[in-house]
Amino acid sequence: MEVTKTQKSELKKVCLGCGAELLYAPGTTKLVCEYCGNEETIKPQRDGFEELELKPYLDKVGGQSHSEVISMLQCKNCGANQHIEDHYKSLHCIFCSMPLIVEDSREEEWILPGAILPFQVDRKEAHLVFKKWVDGLWFAPNKLKKAVLSPDLIRGLYLPYWTFDAYLDADYIGKRGDYYYVTVPYTTTQNGKTVTRTRQERRTRWSFASGSVNGFVDDTLIKASNQKTGNIPRGVAHWNLRKLEPFDSSYLSGFVTEKYTISLKQGHLESNEEMYAIATQWARRDIGGDEQRITSLDMRLSEETFKHILLPVYISTYKFKGKQYSFYVNGENGIVSGQRPYSFWKIFLLVLVILLAIIVIVKVSQ
Template identity: 35%
Template sequence: MSPSSTGPWGAAGVDPADHRFPCEACGAAMRFDPARGLLLCDHCGNTAPLAEDKAPPAIRELDFQTALEAALPASEMEETRISRCPNCGAEVEFDPDIHATDCPFCATPVVIDTGTHRHIKPRGLLPFSIDEAAAQEAMRDWLGSLWFAPNGLARYARRGRRMQGIYVPYWTFDAETRSRYRGERGTVYYETRTVMRDGKPQRVSVQRVRWRGVTGRVARFFDDVLVLASTSLPADHTDGLAPWDLTALTPYSPDYLAGFRAEGYQVPLEEGFTRARAVMDAQIARDVRFDIGGDRQRIHAIETDVSAVTFKHVLLPVWLAAYRYNGKSFRFVVNGQTGRVRGARPYSTIKIALAVIAGLILAAIVGYVYAMQGG
């Protein structure tokens, strides 16, 4: 590729397979340094500003219906070299000179192939804000807070095993919605009744609800409804990394991927919007309940017209560590923007058994002391 050519990532002189930028001083590969927000050469210490620092363009939304009809301009599409993990299905880009490695998502050995993936280009990303050292510290703090963790897990944390910086794919959706609803508004009131208690009459208040049928309309504009476009990580892992500050989204530039990996999206656009609609519908139902008012609400029907749907493909930063313990894969994920940690963890059966035994002994001692005092 000549220095003036434009690759499938839309950036001049960048190999999309590895996102490496040669250092002008020594020729070694540079990487994006989250701590300083620039490109850094670990070999000679040379730094370089990001290309987007010069004149960052605006992040443009794409029309959803045009994409469904496969009518997006060719400039919005790209083809990248990926390897698919046989265990978790992750599709991740790897350096072309690497032939075998471990999957960053589940630690399964992967033989690098030369498969390609044609997909919609990313429009924006959240750059890594914390570096690997900060991510490891956050993970160690989280692991140290776990009860009944095997000692091997603590040793794993102390070793400071390398973490992978992964840009995970997401969809965001914008939409105008107008909804008509039919339901009931409930007003709470109380009736006083006489009841017999212990053979004596007593006056008590009994709660009742008076229902009245209502209809109405609500409208809401949804901005950047976020949907995970990866199936490589459990939902509780990724959901637990929220919230993300999407106001910090930066127009996509390969500079930010230097030294990191990027996962291709596995959730198709149409399926992504179906998931976004579930989020929208839940919010619309809350809007309807607020609009109905009263003390209680019943919703019988909601009809929603959705228009002006736009979307974008974005990449969010995740530090990831995967390891195998007793034949099983366990993963830790760290929000590369905030340092929030989530993950799977094994339990030590020995520690749990000792805790149960200690609890039984303590209960026996308490029972003995109580019996002696009672005697």
């Protein structure tokens, strides 16, 4: 039977007061009209998250009832796939600021997100975080510190991730190392005489170890997109997944949504590597002792499920003296990171001051 594809994330929320589009207000459960102030509450879904069985999707990705069709624009410069809401009049890539041509949009099928972490920080707050970050930069050019960047240049983006759950069983063979100490004599010269002394040296006693470990691995997080530019810094890419909400397209209103470019199959392979590392950790803990060596580990996964989730970040790309820089603000906790220019003259003067100080100290000591 052919499955009917839906377009839930394409539906615009219209204000009943004036007909304008309602936008999601970060940190709330409300949609707000920017024109007349009308509000609409996002009703929580009682069903909770739906973990999708992994195998059917790996066999035939997209041929299931949890897929939908959305309109996408691909940046020809960095390759990012972005779904941009209609109210953005000037369309530019959120990662590299290259213009996007509406006529180049195409319809694509994607696996419907199972959960979303709504923005908790609004655009004005993100702008203030950026300004504070700029003010705190050492050796930043004065012109950069004096720059007043409009909050409109900061864009909210939902990033796609895969999460994988599985029950993990693993059998291991290895060795357990326990420390012990021995007294070792050594000779040294003292006042022209050879003296024998002793010292304690650490040794490791190795013994055979084998066993089994098992347990449930929840929400192994795997990045689901990759571009030539605009990779999110590790310091920003930390979210509290306990704040995830069941997916509702209302949370997308007013934000850009990036489509995954790393396939479910590839994401699953990466999650297996993560789970193998977890199994190795469990095996080391099970062996105990001071050191452990794993010579063989046979891992098995069962009851595998996955979710496609969306996580929030603000991005701004700015140019300074002809060079492009980007900065990022985590849309949940406000953590900031980014690229920055340096002032050659400030660094040069600092080095010069240090050299002069060294010269003065040397002359005084003489």
